[in-house]
Amino acid sequence: MPNHRREFLKNIAGTVVAFTILPRHVLGRGHLAPSDQLTKGVIGTGIAGRQHLNDAGTRVTAICDVDRNKLGQAAALLDNKVKTFDDYRHLLLQKDIDIVHIATPPHWHSLMATEAAAAGKDIWCETPMTHTIAEGREVINAVQTYGRIFRLNMNHRLEGNFYGTHVPVKKLKKLTASGLLGWPLTITLGPQTGFGWPFQEMGLAKLPAQPVPATLNYDRWLGPAPYKPYHIDRIQHFQAYWDYGGGVLGETGQQYLDPVQFLLDKDETSPTEVTVEAPLQHPDVVGTWKKITFTYQDGCKIILDAEGNDANAPFISGPNGKLFPDFKSDLPDLEKQLANYPDPPLAVTDFVKAVKERQTFVTNEENGHRSCTLVNIGKIALQLGRSLQFDPEKQNFLFDEGANRLLNQPLRTTWK
Amino acid sequence: MRRSKLLILFIFYTFILIKGQAQPSSYASRIAMILQQMPSPNDSLKNISMKQLEKLGEPGLTALAMMTETGNLNVQYALHAYTGYVTAALQDSARKTAVKAYCKALKLVKTIPAKTFLINQLQLCGNDVAAVTIGPYLVQEQLCDAAARALIQIGGPVAKPTLVYALSKAKGNCRIALINAIGELRYLSGLDAVTALANTKDLRQRRAALMAIASLGNESSDSLLHAAAAKAGYVYDSSDATAAYILFAQRMAENWPQEPARVIAARLLKECRSHAQLPARIAAMQIMVTVRFSDANRILGDAAADADPAFRAAALRLAARNMNAANTSYWIDRVPREKGAVKAGMLLLLGESRQRATTRVIQAALEDSDRVVKTAAIKAAGMLGNTTMIASLVYEMNKADSSTIFLIRDVLLTMRSKMVASTAGISLQNKPPLMQIALLQVLAERKAEEMKSRVISLTESTNPAVRKEAEKTLKVLEDS
Numbered sequence: 006m007p008n009h010r011r012e013f014l015k016n017i018a019g020t021v022v023a024f025t026i027l028p029r030h031v032l033g034r035g036h037l038a039p040s041d042q043l044t045k046g047v048i049g050t051g052i053a054g055r056q057h058l059n060d061a062g063t064r065v066t067a068i069c070d071v072d073r074n075k076l077g078q079a080a081a082l083l084d085n086k087v088k089t090f091d092d093y094r095h096l097l098l099q100k101d102i103d104i105v106h107i108a109t110p111p112h113w114h115s116l117m118a119t120e121a122a123a124a125g126k127d128i129w130c131e132t133p134m135t136h137t138i139a140e141g142r143e144v145i146n147a148v149q150t151y152g153r154i155f156r157l158n159m160n161h162r163l164e165g166n167f168y169g170t171h172v173p174v175k176k177l178k179k180l181t182a183s184g185l186l187g188w189p190l191t192i193t194l195g196p197q198t199g200f201g202w203p204f205q206e207m208g209l210a211k212l213p214a215q216p217v218p219a220t221l222n223y224d225r226w227l228g229p230a231p232y233k234p235y236h237i238d239r240i241q242h243f244q245a246y247w248d249y250g251g252g253v254l255g256e257t258g259q260q261y262l263d264p265v266q267f268l269l270d271k272d273e274t275s276p277t278e279v280t281v282e283a284p285l286q287h288p289d290v291v292g293t294w295k296k297i298t299f300t301y302q303d304g305c306k307i308i309l310d311a312e313g314n315d316a317n318a319p320f321i322s323g324p325n326g327k328l329f330p331d332f333k334s335d336l337p338d339l340e341k342q343l344a345n346y347p348d349p350p351l352a353v354t355d356f357v358k359a360v361k362e363r364q365t366f367v368t369n370e371e372n373g374h375r376s377c378t379l380v381n382i383g384k385i386a387l388q389l390g391r392s393l394q395f396d397p398e399k400q401n402f403l404f405d406e407g408a409n410r411l412l413n414q415p416l417r418t419t420w421k
Numbered sequence: 422m423r424r425s426k427l428l429i430l431f432i433f434y435t436f437i438l439i440k441g442q443a444q445p446s447s448y449a450s451r452i453a454m455i456l457q458q459m460p461s462p463n464d465s466l467k468n469i470s471m472k473q474l475e476k477l478g479e480p481g482l483t484a485l486a487m488m489t490e491t492g493n494l495n496v497q498y499a500l501h502a503y504t505g506y507v508t509a510a511l512q513d514s515a516r517k518t519a520v521k522a523y524c525k526a527l528k529l530v531k532t533i534p535a536k537t538f539l540i541n542q543l544q545l546c547g548n549d550v551a552a553v554t555i556g557p558y559l560v561q562e563q564l565c566d567a568a569a570r571a572l573i574q575i576g577g578p579v580a581k582p583t584l585v586y587a588l589s590k591a592k593g594n595c596r597i598a599l600i601n602a603i604g605e606l607r608y609l610s611g612l613d614a615v616t617a618l619a620n621t622k623d624l625r626q627r628r629a630a631l632m633a634i635a636s637l638g639n640e641s642s643d644s645l646l647h648a649a650a651a652k653a654g655y656v657y658d659s660s661d662a663t664a665a666y667i668l669f670a671q672r673m674a675e676n677w678p679q680e681p682a683r684v685i686a687a688r689l690l691k692e693c694r695s696h697a698q699l700p701a702r703i704a705a706m707q708i709m710v711t712v713r714f715s716d717a718n719r720i721l722g723d724a725a726a727d728a729d730p731a732f733r734a735a736a737l738r739l740a741a742r743n744m745n746a747a748n749t750s751y752w753i754d755r756v757p758r759e760k761g762a763v764k765a766g767m768l769l770l771l772g773e774s775r776q777r778a779t780t781r782v783i784q785a786a787l788e789d790s791d792r793v794v795k796t797a798a799i800k801a802a803g804m805l806g807n808t809t810m811i812a813s814l815v816y817e818m819n820k821a822d823s824s825t826i827f828l829i830r831d832v833l834l835t836m837r838s839k840m841v842a843s844t845a846g847i848s849l850q851n852k853p854p855l856m857q858i859a860l861l862q863v864l865a866e867r868k869a870e871e872m873k874s875r876v877i878s879l880t881e882s883t884n885p886a887v888r889k890e891a892e893k894t895l896k897v898l899e900d901s
Binding site: 152231284351411419 | 459460461462463464467492494497498501502504505506507508509510537538541544545546565566567569570573574594595597598601602605625628629656657658659661663664667671697699700703704707730731732733734735738739800803804806831832834835836837839866867868901
């Protein structure tokens, strides 16, 4: 028995490795895996998915992609051996997964999130949260029906400065809640206030059919989106097509708008009006736009100013004062005045902790749906090329059947 | 006289004939002119184009819609914009004309992309007339998906039976699209047709059928859906049977009487005992709360004391959504009877309610010997924002560990009162170093100049970390 001790250690090591990837529930109610890590499945292994292969407190045990090449490349980036799937439903069937990270094109988000909730997984979802307003409500319903924890992948409420303002959201929130600027407030998101709307990557309206690469399951890439013949541009620039994204508004919009919605205290409501200034849009390809304005019932406004024509526009303006980037203001001694006001309420900003302690995460299904509603009503106004009145309670448009038919776009089911 | 009348009639007929022959070319030139303006760069030019399109009338719009076969991008821009235009308020007449034109063109165009494009337009603006025209495409492999999606949006008395009729003729993918559409439209008359497909060996069809039956929400489907969910073990599986059964229960809870929904929820709560079945159990608890709303506090209270932390948390989240002054008293009475994590969860719920009546119970919990309860009470105090708790919170810092001290600091900073700074200032002396550091940070954050002398005294502290923090705070106060 010369190798007895070595054999023993080898066996122990194997056991330890096995334990570290055990899901929490295997150990029974209320217990955590020994490593305290959450087991994670990543759906979509493109740029966004790969950024989340090594999140703190989590360990990826499975990945999924409809493109075999991407799947293989992502698997190679991981130290541990992971299960690979080309169908997310097989990944959801894995019992050794606590959370799923949805990093696919937006037209998949709602379907995957609702099924993940039904499968008892907690969810970390990329922006935009959903492709339509009705999908957002379905995600809320599924997450709450099955008691899941949902995180929308936006970091600005948690850390860092809020783009070109060069100030953390917490400080901005303290200011807006203080009332020092007065009320209602107008927030302008344009290049002049530090929020660019880059229209460089536009889609192509004429796409001749191309042969589908052997490594790609195109039907499953399309999934719930209407069938259109394959062209590489649909895959590479999916945000540029209405069927899968919403252009720069879809790609960047929620990242900008979620903190702004928070600043205006609108996490539980939506605007009552949206107006657009834009050229006519193609039915397949998302076009450019100049200005989109959202107006709330209390008079607060959010202006998305793509061209930045008003060079002197403040980031926030109210009846009593204005705030510019770098926290510059026309109010005297703003910092000193603000010191007397309270910080925003504490929120859970650690997703792993939220999952373990079953607490609502700061960017969750409810406020995520509301900020995504801004994106989605903006998209509808662009597609129809007109101003729209919105009912924030019923979450539908007033006196506009065309707009209401775009609230919920029926999904293709034949791929299933 | 009779001859002259005949002559007049002949001349009139000839005029009509010539005018009729002249129409295509006149439409062609008008259409060409409109297409040249596409895509309109702004609203005013777009409005002019839309008026020009409206003036084309049904024949002109039909001619334009026929041009979808050419693949001309400007045709796509024009038609799509016009479709949107006619769906606005007060455009009923223009909309009817457009639908007629698109339907006529849909029958005449030959290519799949052109037909798909027109069906997509009808999805946005279509009516009963469109539903009739789209009907035949519901059984065509390449068009059934687009056609079914269009009929879901059109809805109404024609679309619904059209879907059921098509289901009797459809095969393969078309059948799945139709089953789904009937479920989406909640067309109860389609229940028998869909139910007949629920026991097929084709898993895809079966899955679609179960979900559609659930969506239709008729009590008679209970045994079928229950059996399928039980077979799946009330967990997520490839049949989607559990999700279907839960959807069915939710639909039943929307109906009156709600007794069938209560029976299903009770059955699920009884049969789902394992951790794997937890999602179904949570769903059942929520349905039970919906149908027995008058007893909701007790149901949620018991669920919030369950052994499974995830079940507890789900109950508390649901309770938080329904919290008001009236049911706060139930939870206030319940908290002292609980301990540990259960008590902690309820305290957070009370804090989140922001009801002043919860102050006493939260304040009492600040002194709880269980660290989990104490931490929850601190957070609850912060959420409640009641300034009468400031002194208690600062007092708790004396005996707290480092993470609790800084949690209290953060909680204090969320409170709107000058008492925060004054209490922090007068509590600085002869306290544990970490507490002194946390309180100095509160003073710096609040720029409490009036506490400068107390900060200065700590710049001579024997503890270097306290000294450093005091110097930092002093600088902030002097700069402000």
